[in-house]
Amino acid sequence: MSRFSRMLIAVAGVLLGGMLVFPLWSIGLVAPQYPEGLGMVIGIHTITGQNPQDLNNINELNHYIGMKVIDPNAIPELRVMPWIVGALILLALVAAAWGKRSLVIGWLVGLFALGVAGLVDFWRWTYDFGHNLDVEHAIIKMPGTVYQPPILGSKQILNFTATSWPSLGAWLAVAAFVAGLIALLMARRGTPAAPSAIRPRHTASSSTLATDIAPATG
């Protein structure tokens, strides 16, 4: 692999480190009596409120509809995820040091799989919270109402508008994936090319890739 590709895969590893530091996803809730909003921030190893008390207050409101308490300690994936991401960071750095294309391919597949699995898991949890209500003790029962928040975009749930978007950590993971893919494509050329020759190709491929990837990871 070219030196440039190896540097790029190292950069991808560093970018992936952002997943450990920055929030991955956030769900905002706005209602007539919550103009300031309530927010839930999902990180690699925990779930917190946008403001310190928000998670408690969301749980407080959820008890009216019989929703389970959102307790980060009860979600085992949050224990495992940091290790998986840590391993992927390490693998990127190893690939950069070793310079083997197969490692880069492995890394890309691994990261892609993690993204898909993460989103599926996220959806599964929101489905569980939104559907498996304690109907017997629920104070407010609205037949036909589904309380599952969206994964992407906005949805009206009773008086709340819930909006869900990836946060910085997730965007950095996307950037890491793109960087890794570029590294792989460049490595396929075998030798370092003159910058003037490579630039147009480089730009074209990265923009194509971005649109290809967006639906899969986003």
Added chain:
Amino acid sequence: MSHPVRRIVFGVVGTTLVGGLLFACRTSTPTLNNAVSGDAASRVYVAPGKKDEFYAFMSGGFSGQVSVYGLPSGRLMKVIPVFSQDPEEGWGYDEESKGMLQTSYGFVPWDDSHHPELSQTDGVPNGKWLFINGNNTPRIARIDLGRFETQEILQIPNSAGNHSSPFTTPDGKYVVAGTRFSVPIPNNRDESIASYKQNFKGTISFVRADQPGKMDVAFQILVPGFDYDLGHAGKAVSDGWFFFTTYNTEQAHTKLEANASQNDKDFIAAIDYKRAEACVAGGKAKPMPANYTHNTLDEHSGIAHVEKKTSVTILDPKDCDGLMYFLPTAKSPHGVDVDPTGEYIVGNGKLASVITVHSFTKMKKAIADKAFDKVIDGIPVLKYEAVVAGEVKNPGLGPLHTEFDGKGYAYTSMFISSEIVKWKLGTWEVVDRIPTYYAIGHLMIPGGDSRKPWGKYVVALNKITKDRYLPTGPLMFQSAQLYDISGDKMKLLLDFPMIGEPHYAQALPASLINSVKFNKLAENTNPWAVKSEAEGGISRQGKVVHVKLAAIRSHFSPDNIEGIQVGDTVYFHVTNIEQDWDIVHGFAVLGNTDASELILPPGETRTLKWIPRSVAVYPFYCTDFCSALHQEMQGYIRVSPAGSTVPLVASINDHPLNHMTMPGMATRPGAAAGQMNNMNGSGGRP
């Protein structure tokens, strides 16, 4: 009223009669000066959801409280309980805050609050605190402007009426308290009232006010037995001096209306308080026994602590040369106001035909030249000509107060001719006048008594309302008007009612205030607080029962209580364990003769006292509509006959909560309970 008419009338008859005539004239031409300018509505319109530019704090007068308005909209946003019990918030009713209204006379649940004063840094309001005086039972309160809550009340000893208070020094080190009523000092003698001239004295107190929770009378100056009416600190060039108006320099003790209105000139007392500090430091002052209280509200526990004080430092001007001078000022001056440069000291002689303006520079020269008329009790009276800078001629009738716009103009309220008069500093010429509705007392420009006024509006705070609003019987709210003063001519913009009787007011830009949303439950140090529903519980100590309850949407924990007996004294310690902005709960018990309700901001604990007097089942419930299930937020207390064997149980969902550990019992029995006004039944007196 046109000017010639006023002058003719003024020249012919006495001022009181003129007041009557003016009202009569106005009745016959009610709309003469009532016009507002075309764009007034848009100038005061603050659209729904938008916020006002200024916070205005109006004294409540005989309501004893402070009301908070937005300007320019004139919207009432809050009433802050200060000196008066307030059942709406439980202020002075719940066990935590009762101590704030303690005095050396006992529990005084009312006062007459006159003059709000914003704390200052370098002569400019800083948005930290608001001070206000209690006139009746001399006190000064400090209100925290993060929580909009009264957190400290200091009683003023050797004072029988605290009117000239609590004006601040530009550095915020002191607020002052001058006596409206002179009395024998110390006032513990059986003295003849007719011996007023020999035995009655006034005091002027300098109160340390720059450390929250540590207000303290630094020293009191013993002054002649006049009435000390209002005050203002010097600033900029006159920094280090304080000015007080006096009336009744005749020292009348009866029918003051006439007997205290004989002298053509009374005095402005000028005090060099840096000199006073030097004399006190130099041992010239003496301690005097005195009984007064210093009450502080702990922000984290919400509990008032009552400190009894027994001594005060007294400084006699005879023992401290150069401490104090009298400036002759036309007649019975009310307000004394210092312009933003500190050079001009305006005496608003309420019975005078001119407004007297003194020059600080001339005053200093007169002192250096010893240009004295006479000496009263060791205090030199300076020659009028030696100190006066100018007189505003024919300003109107009954000048009371002056504020400044920072652009070289002064605005004086005219009680009798019911108008605001704008005049120019230096030339003393009247440049504009505008009617007020009716009989204006104080007037207020945001920062208008500070070094840097925000000279955009002036508010008239009036004494008479009459026909301004829909009539509400013999008693009506008092009226305020808002005027635009950004141009050459004052323009009437808005008219709005205010609670109580606003005397003075203060205002500052909203950006200077940092309002708190709620207290953190984790920082609640009330010994009776619960941090979770499971911590609710009950315990008995003889005839006293303590119940700890958590309030959270939409229930109390516990909500069923049994084992209470007739004649028990029950304390409900309720904690709102919510941590969400503006989620407030209340608590009230049927037929409670011992307190009002409780109102509980998030994260805070309040205690309600209740003595059940008959066997029954008593409901309790949340009084603040907190949630969709607010109407379900209720519980029951079973009261059994005295000596009953019904066990003491507090439960929720038929699940008994543990008998709780009493706060402080493990270490010091009763210590924590004792912090809160003797909650074991000794009547809540210090």
